[in-house]
Amino acid sequence: MDGKLEKLLSEIDLMPDGKAKLLMLEEAARIADSQNDLKAGFDIREEIVHQGVFYGHHLNAIIAFSWRLAQCEKNPHLFDISDLLWEYKWIVEEIYKFPDVPSEKIEQLFEDMKDKYNREGASLRPYYCIKCKYLYSSGFKERAEELYFKWINSPRDGYSDCRACDIDNQVLYLLYIKDYEKAFEMAQPILSGRLKCAEIPHLTYAELLLPSLETGRLNDAQIFHEKGYKLIYKNKDFLESMSKHLLYLTVVDVNKAVNIFEKHFQWAFETHTIFFKFEFYLASWVMFTKIKKLGKEQLKIHLQKDCNIIEKYKLNTIDDIIAWFEKETTDMANKFNLRNGNDHFNGVIQERLKLVGFQL
Amino acid sequence: MVNNNEFDLRFKVNLQGIIELLSNHLYSSPKVYIRELLQNAVDAVTARRKNDSGFYGSISIELFEPSEKNPGTLVVEDNGIGLTEEEVHQFLAVIGQSSKREEFFQRRNDFIGQFGIGLLSCFIVCDEIIVITKSEKSPYAVEWVGKYDGTYRVRKLDNDVSVGTKIYLRCRPGSEEYFQAPTLKDLFIHYGCFLPYPIYFSDGKSKILINNEKPFDFSRDGILKGDREAILEYGKKVFDEDFIDYIPLFSKTGDVSGIAYIISYKMNPSSKRRHRVYLKNMFLSDSVENLLPDWAFFLKCVVNCNDLEPTASREQLCDDKKLSQVQAELGDCIRSYLVEKARFDIFRLREIIKIHTLAIKALSLEFDELYKLFIDWLPFETSLGILTFGEIKKRTDIIQYTPSIDEFRQIQKISAAKSICILNCGYIYDTEIIEKLPEIFHDIRIERISPTDMSASFEELDFEEREKAFEFIKTAEVVLQPFNCSVQIKKFEPTDIPALFMIDEEANLIRNIENTKEVSNFLFSSILGQISDNISTSSKAQLCFNYNNPLITRLIGTDSKELVCMSVEIIYIQSLLMGHYPLNPREMKLLNSSLLNLIDYKL
Numbered sequence: 009m010d011g012k013l014e015k016l017l018s019e020i021d022l023m024p025d026g027k028a029k030l031l032m033l034e035e036a037a038r039i040a041d042s043q044n045d046l047k048a049g050f051d052i053r054e055e056i057v058h059q060g061v062f063y064g065h066h067l068n069a070i071i072a073f074s075w076r077l078a079q080c081e082k083n084p085h086l087f088d089i090s091d092l093l094w095e096y097k098w099i100v101e102e103i104y105k106f107p108d109v110p111s112e113k114i115e116q117l118f119e120d121m122k123d124k125y126n127r128e129g130a131s132l133r134p135y136y137c138i139k140c141k142y143l144y145s146s147g148f149k150e151r152a153e154e155l156y157f158k159w160i161n162s163p164r165d166g167y168s169d170c171r172a173c174d175i176d177n178q179v180l181y182l183l184y185i186k187d188y189e190k191a192f193e194m195a196q197p198i199l200s201g202r203l204k205c206a207e208i209p210h211l212t213y214a215e216l217l218l219p220s221l222e223t224g225r226l227n228d229a230q231i232f233h234e235k236g237y238k239l240i241y242k243n244k245d246f247l248e249s250m251s252k253h254l255l256y257l258t259v260v261d262v263n264k265a266v267n268i269f270e271k272h273f274q275w276a277f278e279t280h281t282i283f284f285k286f287e288f289y290l291a292s293w294v295m296f297t298k299i300k301k302l303g304k305e306q307l308k309i310h311l312q313k314d315c316n317i318i319e320k321y322k323l324n325t326i327d328d329i330i331a332w333f334e335k336e337t338t339d340m341a342n343k344f345n346l347r348n349g350n351d352h353f354n355g356v357i358q359e360r361l362k363l364v365g366f367q368l
Numbered sequence: 369m370v371n372n373n374e375f376d377l378r379f380k381v382n383l384q385g386i387i388e389l390l391s392n393h394l395y396s397s398p399k400v401y402i403r404e405l406l407q408n409a410v411d412a413v414t415a416r417r418k419n420d421s422g423f424y425g426s427i428s429i430e431l432f433e434p435s436e437k438n439p440g441t442l443v444v445e446d447n448g449i450g451l452t453e454e455e456v457h458q459f460l461a462v463i464g465q466s467s468k469r470e471e472f473f474q475r476r477n478d479f480i481g482q483f484g485i486g487l488l489s490c491f492i493v494c495d496e497i498i499v500i501t502k503s504e505k506s507p508y509a510v511e512w513v514g515k516y517d518g519t520y521r522v523r524k525l526d527n528d529v530s531v532g533t534k535i536y537l538r539c540r541p542g543s544e545e546y547f548q549a550p551t552l553k554d555l556f557i558h559y560g561c562f563l564p565y566p567i568y569f570s571d572g573k574s575k576i577l578i579n580n581e582k583p584f585d586f587s588r589d590g591i592l593k594g595d596r597e598a599i600l601e602y603g604k605k606v607f608d609e610d611f612i613d614y615i616p617l618f619s620k621t622g623d624v625s626g627i628a629y630i631i632s633y634k635m636n637p638s639s640k641r642r643h644r645v646y647l648k649n650m651f652l653s654d655s656v657e658n659l660l661p662d663w664a665f666f667l668k669c670v671v672n673c674n675d676l677e678p679t680a681s682r683e684q685l686c687d688d689k690k691l692s693q694v695q696a697e698l699g700d701c702i703r704s705y706l707v708e709k710a711r712f713d714i715f716r717l718r719e720i721i722k723i724h725t726l727a728i729k730a731l732s733l734e735f736d737e738l739y740k741l742f743i744d745w746l747p748f749e750t751s752l753g754i755l756t757f758g759e760i761k762k763r764t765d766i767i768q769y770t771p772s773i774d775e776f777r778q779i780q781k782i783s784a785a786k787s788i789c790i791l792n793c794g795y796i797y798d799t800e801i802i803e804k805l806p807e808i809f810h811d812i813r814i815e816r817i818s819p820t821d822m823s824a825s826f827e828e829l830d831f832e833e834r835e836k837a838f839e840f841i842k843t844a845e846v847v848l849q850p851f852n853c854s855v856q857i858k859k860f861e862p863t864d865i866p867a868l869f870m871i872d873e874e875a876n877l878i879r880n881i882e883n884t885k886e887v888s889n890f891l892f893s894s895i896l897g898q899i900s901d902n903i904s905t906s907s908k909a910q911l912c913f914n915y916n917n918p919l920i921t922r923l924i925g926t927d928s929k930e931l932v933c934m935s936v937e938i939i940y941i942q943s944l945l946m947g948h949y950p951l952n953p954r955e956m957k958l959l960n961s962s963l964l965n966l967i968d969y970k971l
Contacts, residue, residue, distance in 0.1 A: 022726070024637040028796040031772045031873075034880070041950035067877065067899065071884045074892040081889055108902045109895050116891055280877075280903060312803075313816065 013039045013048060020055075026243075030059040030068060037072070050079055050087060057095050062206070064244035066102040067280040073099045090128050093167050096121055097134040104142045105283035107343035114142065125167070133162035134169065137177055144184050145283075146344070147352025156181055172198060172208035180215055188219050210239040214249030217256040221366070229256065237268075244275040251276075251287040258295040259366045262302065265295050270310050277315035286340040286353075290360050293333035298364045300326045383518035387491045398546060401493055402555045403682075404486035405444045405535065406563065407650060412448025412533055413565050416504065419449075428568040429556060431549055440539035440547040447532040450503040453510045456522055460487060460499060460512050487535070491516050493543040498536040502529045516540075553578070562586065562649040562672060586625045586649065586672035591616045603629040606644060607668055612719060615705040617671060619697035622690055626671025628660070628702065634723055637665045637730070645685065646672040653683040658691060661699040663731050666724040703738060706731070710741040721745050729797040739801075739808055746801065749776075749792040751783040760789060767814045769793045769802050771873075778819040778870050778947060785861040790817060819870035823912045826858035833915060840924045841913075844936045848911060851955065852882070853940065857913040857920075866917045869943030871909040879909060883952040911940055931969065937962035 016036050023029040033056045040048040053072035060069025073095055080087040100121050104114050122135050136159035144152035160178065168174065175198055182191035197203045198212045213236030220229035233256055240246035240253075250272050257265035269292055276288035299307060306325055309318050323329045341353035406427070413425030427446045434440030451459065490497055495516040502509035509529035514520040539547040546552070549571035557578045560567050562585065567578045583602040584594035603611050611629040618625050645656040649672055660667060676694065677686040685691055706728075709717040721728050721742070729746060732739040744758035752763070760767065770776040773794030783790045793799040805812045829837060837857050844855045860868070871879065881900040885893045913920050923935055941959045944951060951959065 022634065022636050023796050024726075024730075026796065028772075028794060028799070031774065031794060034876075035774055035948065038948050038950050042945070042948060068880075070899070071877075071880055071896065074888040074896055075884045077892060078884075078888045103895060106899050106902075108898045110898070113891070113895055113898070117895070120891060280899075 013043065013045070017052075025059060026063050027065065030056060030063065030065055033059060034068070046079060046083070046086065050076060054091075054095075057098070061095075061098045061102070062243075062245055064247060064275065064279065066105070070099055070102055089124060093124060093128055093130060096124065097138055097167070101138050101141065102281065104146075105281050107282050107340070107347050109347075111347055111349070118142075130167045131163045131165040133159060133164060134167055136162055137169070137174075140181065141177070144181065146348045147350050147355070148348075149185075152181075153185075170205045170208075172203040172205040175203060176208050176212050176215075179212060183215060183219055188223050191219065192216070192223075192225075210236060210246060211249055213239070214246075214252040217252050218363075221256065221259060221368075226368070230260070233257070241271070244272075244279070247272075247275045247279060247281075247284045248287050251284075251291040254288070254291040255294060255360065255363055258291070258298050259363055260368065262295065262298055266299075266307070266309070269295060274312050274315045277317070282340055282343070286337060286344070289333050289337045289340070290357060293330065293337050294360050294363055296326055296330045296333060297361065300330060301364055383488070383491070384516060387488065387516070390489060390492070398492045398543075399555055400682075401490045401546075402552075403559045403650065404489045406556070406560045406567070408486055408535075409444060409446035409448065409533070409567075410563055410565065410650070412446050412450070415449040416447070416531075419504075425565045426568070427565055428570070429552075431547065431552055431569075431571045433549055433571065434539050434544045434547050439541065440544060442537045442539075442547060442552070443534060444537075445532065445534040447530070450506070450531050450533055451501045451510065452503040452506040453522065453524070455503065456499070456501065456510050456512050460514065460520070488514075490535075490537050493546045494537045494540045496538050498538075499533060500525065500529065500536075501533040502531050504531050559651040562646055562651075564649060584627075586646070588618065588625065591618075591625060591627060599627060600629075603627070603668075603670070606670060611668075612723070613716060615667070615702055617669060617698050617701045619694045619701075621693040621697055622676040623674035624671055624676070624694055624698065626669055628664070628667040628669040628698075630720060630724075631666050631668060632723065634725075635665050635727070637726055639665065641665065641668075643668060644670045646670075647676070647678055647682075648672075648674050652678060652685075655683075656685055658685060658687055659695065659698065660702075661695050663727060663734055664699065664702055666720075666727040667702070703731075703735065706738065707741060714745075717742075718745060721747070726796065729801055733797060733800055733804065736808060739804065743801075743805075743808075748798060749795070751776075751780050751788060751790040751792075755789070760791065761812075764789045765813070767791065767802060767805060767812060768817045769799070769814065770817055771799045774876065774947075775817075775819055775872065778868070779817070779822045781862065781865065782822065782860055782868065818872045819868075820872060820910065823856065823858065823860075823868065823870060823910070826860040826912070828858060829915055837915065837924050839929075840932060843929055843932045844911070844913070847933050847936045848940060851909075851940070851958075852878070853909040853911055855911055855913070857915055859915045860912075861916070863914065863916040863918070865914055866919050867914060867939050867943055868912045869909065869940070869947055869949075870912060871947075871949075874903070875909050878903060879949070883950065886952055886954075911943065913939075934962045934966050934969065938966065 013036060016032065016039065020029060020032050020036060023032065033052055037049055037052045037056065040052055053076050056072035057069045057076070060066055060072065073092075076087075076095075077092060080089050080092055100117055103109055103117060118135065118139050121138075122132060125132055125135055136155050140152050140155040140159050143149075143155060164174075169177070175194060179191050179195045179198075182188075182194060195212055195216060198209050201209075213232040216232050217229055217236075220226070220232060233253060236249065237253055240249050250268070254265055254268050254272075257268055273288070273292070276285050276292075279285050304326055309329075311318060317323060317332065318329070321328075321332055323332055337357065341357055344353045345351050409427045413427065417423050417425060425447060427444070430443040430445075432438060432441045432443075487497065487499070497512075497514045499512040499514075500509060501512070509525040509527075510522060511525050512520060512522050553569055553571070553576070556567065556569055561579050561582050563579050569576055569578050583598040584590045599614055600611060603614060607629065610632050612632050613630045615628040615630070616625075617628050640655075641657045641660065642654060643656045643659045644654050645652045645659065659669065659671065673685075673694075676691065677688065678684065679686055706717070706720075709720070725747060728742055732742050732746070744756060744761070746757050747754050748757060748760065750760060755763075768788070769791035770779065771793050773792055776790070776792035776794055779790060780792075791798070791802060793802055802814055805814050841855055841857055848855055878900055881896050885896045885900075888896060915921070915924075919935075923932055926932065937958055941951065941955060941962070944955065
């Protein structure tokens with residue numbers, strides 16, 4: 009012990025959230041590990057999980073969580089598993105977004121989560137909620153419906169999401185089954201500002217963009233875009249929401265869409281979370297297809313050096329760019345389809361591509 | 369009783385229950401009854417001055433401290449507008465009927481009170497309230513006696529009383545602490561020192577004017593022409609700390625004015641803000657959080673606002689559109705202060721930057737105009753020590769930086785040896801600030817450097833040297849292959865470094881996954897495995913040997929393959945340890961075996 013860890017931790021304490029803090033925390037975890045300081049390693053990784061989950065470094069969060077869980081199981085006298093239940097639901101929700109994790113592993117993961125919740129006497133509400141999300145985002149509509157009712161009929165307790173998140177999740181499900189009117193009604197307490205948290209209404213605004221267009225609520229959509237974008241543009245954890253803003257702008261103002269693409273493509277390029285990458289690449293594919301449809305053959309695109317696909321893959325024309333995004337996106341969709349044993353992601357692609365011809 | 373669909377039954381409200389609810393859940397402390405008393409008195413005087421602007425209003429407070437014979441009484445008297453008998457019934461005995469009160473006070477904006485519940489909050493500390501009041505409009509005075517059990521009576525008084533209101537509070541047994549002269553005096557000063565009418569406090573021994581001791585008032589002139597030392601001294605008194613300087617604050621929206629004090633130590637950007645806010649000169653709260661923009665975490669302020677809404681507890685400001693506008697306007701004041709310092713008082717600016725580096729960096733990112741002004745003064749950690757950007761610019765044409773401290777540490781020594789200036793942008797905001805440079809200054813070039821880029825610039829071996837090192841490198845590759853580490857040999861300074869271990873962010877992530885897999889349970893270990901298999905494995909950790917290092921030269925010259933193997937193992941482990949990379953079980957095993965083998969070999 010030479011106080012190096014303490015010094016680093018006090019430095020970290022002063023840092024605002026985000027990537028720089030995450031990298032420092034990982035450095036701190038390495039030092040704690042080299043000093044065989046389990047307790048410090050455990051606490052530092054709790055913060056890594058938080059930073060990872062809320063600032064868009066999901067893989068780092070999964071790694072840190074795996075380590076914490078292992079230490080809990082190995083040293084039940086030192087660490088209490090109930091400390092992990094809250095994080096567990098986040099982690100499960102991140103893991104199924106990696107298509108390389110096979111279905112049976114995901115089922116096992118859900119079983120393990122359920123088992124741990126049961127053993128702590130916790131309500132299964134979060135379990136049903138996340139499993140429902142997993143099922144419908146993988147195209148298993150009927151099983152999702154079954155779990156939806158179990159979810160909303162389970163009691164809330166200390167491990168449940170906050171009210172705002174809970175409502176937002178229900179809105180998402182209603183949007184999935186295309187019950188738009190009920191979804192808008194459900195979202196009222198969020199839209200009126202009565203319910204909010206660190207991620208709500210940020211997510212809700214983005215979710216409601218396209219449904220608002222489809223139901224002719226054009227003014228609302230523009231307000232959701234303006235308010236929502238301001239809330240998310242600094243935090244790449246909102247990559248999925250950003251994809252929805254990109255699609256919205258593709259329909260209403262494609263010049264602005266290009267601007268958003270240039271600013272945030274790096275998030276998508278760097279993320280390891282394939283589902284988020286898929287969403288943004290698909291939105292980009294739709295955008296470039298629209299640009300092509302407007303008669304453009306070439307367009308100057310400014311991208312950061314690290315993610316400049318235009319230079320790296322010599323994408324000289326709009327056609328080249330469209331082809332690149334098409335390939336990348338369908339590759340990812342195929343991986344998901346292969347895992348899920350269906351063609352759900354093809355449907356997602358087809359539906360999004362329809363936006364190219366959307367008339368206001 | 370059967371009621372035939374006629375809605376003529378009323379809810380009955382239990383006063384004690386309401387008071388308990390208020391004191392336990394709405395108000396943060398029982399002391400708020402002081403605020404309610406002052407508020408009623410000030411509103412009453414303001415109302416009377418509406419009809420007669422020359423009227424001289426005043427408020428006096430008299431305390432009879434609790435003693436063995438006497439339970440203690442507080443008397444608050446104002447010469448304001450007073451209440452008629454009808455008004456007494458309306459305002460003192462009906463809870464929550466604020467609209468009538470608004471009509472009564474015509475333009476509600478001139479008054480502090482809003483919730484019509486004010487006086488009843490005194491039941492938090494007493495069982496009985498007596499109000500004697502005479503309205504301008506009424507020929508006689510009225511006495512109202514209200515009790516904690518929810519009953520009250522009203523009677524006409526025959527004796528001659530002047531216009532105004534007098535309130536008597538008798539201390540409830542157990543609430544004596546709120547009837548002590550020193551406590552009460554402080555509380556009245558706390559809540560009322562900026563109020564516009566003279567307020568006298570007397571405890572039978574002495575009489576003081578409680579709103580005498582303010583160093584400035586909240587008018588524009590009051591703040592701009594206030595005595596600098598006195599204003600700083602006031603800040604010290606309020607917050608119990610020294611400040612570097614202060615910034616006058618004004619916002620047209622919300623009619624806000626006040627002072628922001630610059631904190632003299634480094635602040636955590638996510639720490640709770642605690643600003644002192646007065647509402648129409650009445651103390652509102654010491655812990656208002658949402659007054660300034662997010663980036664202004666290096667300030668504490670004292671402000672008064674005349675036109676903002678408080679929350680129901682009257683201890684925070686409502687977070688509405690108007691408040692965001694106020695935040696923006698106050699933000700403008702802070703920015704113009706900083707701009708002025710950058711132009712005319714660089715010494716003070718540097719002092720602020722030195723302490724509040726983070727805040728200033730955050731601000732520069734938010735506003736281009738400030739970015740241009742501050743950039744030369746911002747400090748960065750570099751391979752040549754801490755330098756300001758102005759100094760860095762003089763030393764190098766292309767600004768080279770690493771985005772993480774881990775990568776910086778890997779190349780710090782070699783770049784220092786070559787006197788190359790590399791910036792460590794692993795700290796918060798630094799990467800964003802550097803990456804913004806070309807956007808603001810078109811003639812500045814920046815370059816992100818990774819350890820691998822650095823090694824690409826090392827001197828290559830010539831053909832002869834390459835020949836010599838061939839066997840050595842082949843052996844090293846075999847030794848390190850199981851550890852997912854590739855091998856190179858080049859020439860670089862300083863020569864006392866035998867090898868450089870380099871790992872970029874992606875390779876580091878994979879190393880992290882590998883190490884975690886080894887400790888994780890079966891389920892998670894296999895999940896991690898599946899995820900990492902599909903991350904592009906182009907990035908590997910790298911061990912670059914230094915041909916100029918004497919030890920390496922000797923190893924290349926030796927015939928013993930065994931010795932080379934052991935040495936490479938030890939050098940690998942040593943570079944990991946030097947870079948704070950924890951050893952995984954396999955590496956730990958390697959360390960043990962190679963050390964023992966080496967000893968064995970020597971013997």
